[in-house]
Amino acid sequence: MEEKTVDITLYPEGAQYLAENLQLPVPKENMPARVGMVVGLIGLLVRQ
Amino acid sequence: MTNEELRAERTRLIREASMFQTKPERIPHISFFVTWKILDYGCKLSEAMNDYDLMEKVCRQHQELYNFDAIFELGGRNAVRIPEALGGNTYQVNDEAGTVNYVDTPICSIDELEELAADPTKFFWEKGMARKYPCWADKTVxxxxxxxxxxxxxxFFQYYMKILQIMKNEYSMPTFTAQTNGFTYCGLDFLFNSILGIKNLSIAMRKKPEQVEAAIAALNKTMFDPGLNTLLNAQEGPDMTTCFDYDITMLVHTILNRKQFERFLWPDMGRVVNALIEKKKTVRMFMEGSSRIAWDYFQDAPKGIITMHPEQDDVFEVRKALPNCAINGGMPVTLMGSGTPQECVDRVKLCCDELGRDGGFLLCQDKMVSFRNDATRENVLAISEFIQNYRA
Structure with a gap:
């Protein structure tokens, strides 16, 4: 993993950073989909 | 009978009952057992919830012992491992008492409703997460x-896909709800369950109703509208390979008066019900507590669209008020937990004779069966054996 360089807990920069650095089942070329996936994950966690 | 034939038979029985197509040759028996089945297996809740191989054994035993026609819950209701991976403690499992409690943690104050409505995603990210997860609050995430x-x-997804396949292929269990019709989460229910909590929402509806409406509209853009569009774009007609086309579980109505129901909930809930009617799709409607507040709104639905799953309402009263709706229920946990096997069988027979005479009845437990004292194995065995052989 890359060293943390931005504050993950801020939006939208945290979403962008996580989308760039997480292992996700979507290629890095498709960054909007990766960001959408990360936002969806946080939406799930906040409802749990 | 082959596995496929038995699955088709079960699906047909459920469809015939819920859609009033014909009087089914026997009344289908549906499982609404949740954590009880873990305790019935003989292990601790925390053990099964943290071990998917064990949870699989729990589900296998549940079907092997009681031979249901469909099972609503297959160990997926309390996915505790996901929030726990981030240090969340919303679920509190008490093995000694055999209970799982969901902590009502408000992540938004009444004064923050405007901020929530302006940008729910940003609000959840920066404030909601911090109030649920300590590592987010102290920025050590x-x-x-x-x-x-x-x-x-x-x-978790891997487990769930596996157990669905096991139930389908090894136990001839039909899919409970069609997966292609989308899912809608009414903004008000979201505010109630996860955002404001019971107390804050009750106050906000009285003191800041316009802000509640604005928040609902903002939440609906991501949690409701896409799901409704999926339903509206789905193929017309029921999916006869599944038990139901749609499922609605609702809790927020339990704190609403009639005016609040009409103002804050029915505008969205009604859009879903109307879409189901328009698309000729069936729904299992589980409104926790009493659903009485909604009965007037269901009276005009065509026969066979809505299957009511009463929790606290008397099933005979529901049938009288809503003769156009099928009933999934009838078996009180109070009786399964403290009655005798004969008393349970007598209740099943009464329900089958009174409610299933002309179709429109599926036997099910009135509540999500969760606690140790909600049922005894002896009673559930007696019910299962009787319902499989009884012809009303």
Whole structure:
């Protein structure tokens, strides 16, 4: 993993950073989909 | 009978009953057992919830012992490992008492409703997460930690896909709800369950109703409208390979008066019900507590669209008020937990004779069967044996 360089807990920069650095089942070329996936994950966690 | 034939037979019985197509040759028996089945297996809740291989054994035993026609819950209701991977403690499992409690943690104050409505995603990200997860609040969260959450989420989905396949292929269980019609989460229910909590929402509806409406509209853009569009774009007609086309579980109505129901909930809930009617699709409607507040709105639905699953309402009263709706229920946990096998069988017979005479009845438990004292194995065995052989 890359060293943390931005504050993950801020939006939208945290979403962008996580989308760039997480292992996700979507290629890095498709960054909007990766960001959408990360936002969806946080939406799930906040409802749990 | 082959596995496929038995699955088709079960699906047909459920469809015939819920859609009033014909009087089914026997009344279908549906499982609404949740954590009780873990205790019935003989292990601790925390053990099964943290071990998917064990949860699989729990589900296998549940079907092997009681031979249901469909099972609503297959160990997926309390996916505790996912939030726990980020240090969340919303679920509190008490093995000694055999209970799982969901902590009502407001993540938004009444004064923050405007901010929530302006940008729900930003609000959840920056404030909601901090109020649920200590590592988010103190900013020690790392990419690795989030990756662990994704890993746990993957394991959970893997388990769930596996248990669905096991139930389908080894136990001839039909799919409970069609997967192609989308899912809608009414903004008000979201505010109630996860955002404001019971007390704050009750106050906000009285003191700041316009802001509640604005928040509902903002939440609906991501949690409701896409799901409704999926339903509206779905193929017309029921999917006869599944038990129901749609499922609605609702809790927020329990704190609403009639005016609040009409103002804050029915505008959205009604859009879903109307879409189901328009698309000729069936729904299992589980409104926790009493659903009485909604009965007037269901009276005009065509026969066979709505299957009511009464929790606290008397099933005979529901039938009288809503003769156009099928009933999934009739078996009180109070009786399953403290009655005798004969008393349970007498209740099943009464329900089958009174409610299933002309179709429109499926036997099910009135509540999500969760606690140790909600049922005894002896009673559930007696009910299962009787219902499989009884011809009303």
């Amino acid at each position: 790392t990419v690795d930690r989030i990756q662990n959450v994704l890993t746990e989420q993957g394991k």
